[in-house]
Amino acid sequence: MPFSALGLSPALALAASKKKFLQPTPIQAAAIPAILRGEDVLAQAATGSGKTAAFALPLLQLVQGAGRKVLILVPTRELAMQVGQEIKSLVQMLATPIKVVAVFGGVSINPQMMQLRGRADVLVATPGRLLDLIGQNAIKPEAFTTLVLDEADRLLDMGFSEEINRILALLPSQRQNLLFSATFPSNVNALADAILQQPTRIIIENNAENRPDILQRAIVVDEAQRADLLVQLILDSGDARALVFVASKNIAEQLARYLASAGIKAAPFHGEFSQGRRSQVLAEFKSSNLQVVVATDLAGRGIDIDDLPCVINFDLPRSPADYTHRIGRTARAGGSGVAISLVTPHSEAHFRLLEKRLEMRIVREHIDGFIAQEQAVAGSGEGGIKGARMSKKDKLRAAAARAQQEGHEPDSN
Structure with a gap:
């Protein structure tokens, strides 16, 4: 099945082929049409199965055609850079200019504030740095009409629940929500129940056909x-x-x-x-x-x-x-x-x-x-x-990891 059969524009289908995406993976084949229809999506697939392209390709089409503003929350600096680079590589192959910015802790906030001047059509962020930038009035959270939680299990495992709740309260209530994860423990399911509206549920079974x-x-x-x-x-x-x-x-x-x-x-x-x-x-x-x-x-x-x-x-x-x-x-x-x-x-x-x-x-x-x-x-x-419940020791580890990941203090790991 070609990417064009999923409803992607010719330009994005061509961008996918230039990235050597020869044909959609199972998660891409299931998620792309649902996202293009504007549905909330709950998606589970193994790490390395093409989840980033599964949400990036259709969201770029919505940014182009409907003027969407997209916020992608990720748990770590490395993942923020990785996702940002992946999306930028797709944008470079499009005629329409789309501004993609990745922000994260552990580095100076000033260059990131400079990058955000004007606009950011797609913002990839770690939760703590996002809240810092909102506090500096460098980001207007009410502008985002689509929210992606990428690696949601790790976001919660690292203790970002409080930050996520603060961010959700600042976003517009009417928005498209996409939740992607490789695993779905009980706390992730609870988060999904709280934010997703009649979602399309996509579970790519880890069977012999799809297993890495x-x-x-x-x-x-x-x-x-x-x-x-x-x-x-x-x-x-x-x-x-x-x-x-x-x-x-x-x-x-x-x-x-x-x-x-x-x-x-x-x-x-x-x-x-x-x-x-x-x-x-x-x-x-x-x-x-x-x-x-x-x-x-x-x-x-x-x-x-x-x-x-x-x-x-x-x-x-x-x-x-x-x-x-x-x-x-x-x-x-x-x-x-x-x-x-x-x-x-x-x-x-x-x-x-x-x-x-x-x-x-x-x-x-x-x-x-x-x-x-x-x-x-x-x-x-x-x-x-x-x-499912974190021990006191795990809570301390998660707090230290969260603080360090956002550049506030060394972790104890």
């Missing part, structure tokens, strides 16, 4: 041998790049140094980095000047690297949603990839819970020279699976 082509592996290894096993896995891969996820910024720093000492070009990536340093690390990773980036969940959520072959969970994710988003950094846009989890005897129970919640089972592997000798500890599991 990710080979999932689980290697059993003792805690003390994880770093050495990681070195071997990376060296065995040749020059292939890998994104390694860890539990804290301290581990990210230490593990990156350890990899570097083994002759591997590696760098940490976490919430205490300035925006300039984040951008530099990502640029070096994309150009293959870095082979490995060791990231925390907070920083790694917005990483979008074309043809990234491998994701490695050095520390296991705390929730099924985090696992889904981590492995979704590979096999994007129809590609393939590998996701490896290092499972210690201590974390085996936790990994089994992840498997149960995700309704999957991954065969455990054992690598010669790294056969686990430790005994599992009864009741262990790296803190268990996060539920």
